[in-house]
Amino acid sequence: MQTKRQIQELLSCAGIAPNRRLGQHFLVDLNLMRLLIDSAEIGPRDIVLEIGAGTGSLTEALADRAGQVVTVELDQTLAGIAQSRLAKAANVQVLNMDALSNKGSIAPAVVEAVAAARGKVESSTGILPVSSMGVPPMSIRGIPVRSGRGQALPLDCHGQDARDTHGRDGRATVGPIGPAPIEPPVLLVSNLPYDVASPVMINLAKGPLIVEAMCVTVQKEVAQRMTASPGGRDYGTLSIFLQATGEVEMLRTLPPSVFWPPPQVDSAIVRYTRDGRKSLRIADMDLFGAVVGLFIGHRRKMLRACARQAPPELGGRDIWPKILEQLAIDPTCRPQEIPPQQYVGMTNLCRQVLRSP
Numbered sequence: 001m002q003t004k005r006q007i008q009e010l011l012s013c014a015g016i017a018p019n020r021r022l023g024q025h026f027l028v029d030l031n032l033m034r035l036l037i038d039s040a041e042i043g044p045r046d047i048v049l050e051i052g053a054g055t056g057s058l059t060e061a062l063a064d065r066a067g068q069v070v071t072v073e074l075d076q077t078l079a080g081i082a083q084s085r086l087a088k089a090a091n092v093q094v095l096n097m098d099a100l101s102n103k104g105s106i107a108p109a110v111v112e113a114v115a116a117a118r119g120k121v122e123s124s125t126g127i128l129p130v131s132s133m134g135v136p137p138m139s140i141r142g143i144p145v146r147s148g149r150g151q152a153l154p155l156d157c158h159g160q161d162a163r164d165t166h167g168r169d170g171r172a173t174v175g176p177i178g179p180a181p182i183e184p185p186v187l188l189v190s191n192l193p194y195d196v197a198s199p200v201m202i203n204l205a206k207g208p209l210i211v212e213a214m215c216v217t218v219q220k221e222v223a224q225r226m227t228a229s230p231g232g233r234d235y236g237t238l239s240i241f242l243q244a245t246g247e248v249e250m251l252r253t254l255p256p257s258v259f260w261p262p263p264q265v266d267s268a269i270v271r272y273t274r275d276g277r278k279s280l281r282i283a284d285m286d287l288f289g290a291v292v293g294l295f296i297g298h299r300r301k302m303l304r305a306c307a308r309q310a311p312p313e314l315g316g317r318d319i320w321p322k323i324l325e326q327l328a329i330d331p332t333c334r335p336q337e338i339p340p341q342q343y344v345g346m347t348n349l350c351r352q353v354l355r356s357p
Contacts, residue, residue: 002057004028004260010055016077018261023193024075026054027217029258032269033058039251039271040189040215042066045125047117047186049110049211051099051200052193056082062189063089067124068117072099072110093117100199111209114186121184188214194263197222198238201272205241206285214272223250223268230339237296244282244340246274281344288347290314295335295343303338304331315354323349
């Protein structure tokens with residue numbers, strides 16, 4: 001970890017200053033950085049993804065605890081500083097690139113780097129990759145790998161709902177087909193750049209690259225959106241995705257003074273923990289995103305008015321009155337009043353209708 005003075009000296013020697021346009025506000029309160037790391041509960045088999053490496057201050061501490069660290073930094077000069085600082089850390093890979101290929105997906109190179117990191121952890125612990133064991137591939141905490149149009153692959157031979165078959169210590173337990181093969185967990189631990197925080201977290205909840213947990217610093221207004229309840233002003237797509245797939249808690253509000261340079265707003269440390277049982281209720285994650293977008297994209301309209309805008313891939317306008325009726329959802333409600341589990345129900349019923357003859 002680096003003090004404020006050390007970071008300032010690193011940037012001065014490189015002849016640069018923090019770029020506010022890129023959200024470069026360095027966390028310089030080392031006690032709060034320790035809180036962030038401790039709250040993530042990082043284990044020696046965990047793979048940590050960090051978005052926004054900066055000068056590598058947080059990365060240095062992550063490398064001491066994690067099995068592998070993949071850290072991404074858009075700024076070429078900062079990436080070079082981080083690479084130099086972390087040159088002796090054999091378990092760290094620094095990527096100088098945008099973590100998002102666009103606002104809809106994590107960059108393929110980041111996905112590939114995490115996959116390679118997983119292979120290194122598996123090799124170092126003597127655990128065979130799941131794909132070599134003749135069973136369906138498995139993600140973390142019983143969350144399935146997704147294929148095709150977001151369809152979940154069954155995790156047992158009967159196609160039944162999977163349950164949590166292992167703990168954070170990485171030890172496999174007995175599942176429906178014997179010892180459950182697992183993959184090392186992936187965690188997002190970051191001082192997230194403000195301009196990419198929401199799309200990064202939505203993507204990592206949606207997949208195909210799925211994280212088991214996120215422990216991040218974000219603007220307080222983003223933290224409020226993450227934890228917002230239905231009906232509130234802050235409730236929206238981010239709230240729905242995170243709460244439909246896991247649990248979210250705001251751990252600490254951070255004043256501007258703990259960053260350098262200080263931002264103009266408060267920030268917060270927030271933790272998200274994925275819930276495999278919740279996630280498995282979503283039959284098609286891509287369809288779920290489309291359904292949420294259909295309604296939340298017109299949050300001030302009534303549901304029945306939003307449904308009239310349904311495109312053919314969502315069955316068109318004619319199927320939605322029946323879907324709302326069957327789920328006992330009042331069509332005069334506004335999208336921001338609908339809780340995450342009802343969006344899941346709408347998605348699953350829409351999927352059934354689309355698949356029916």
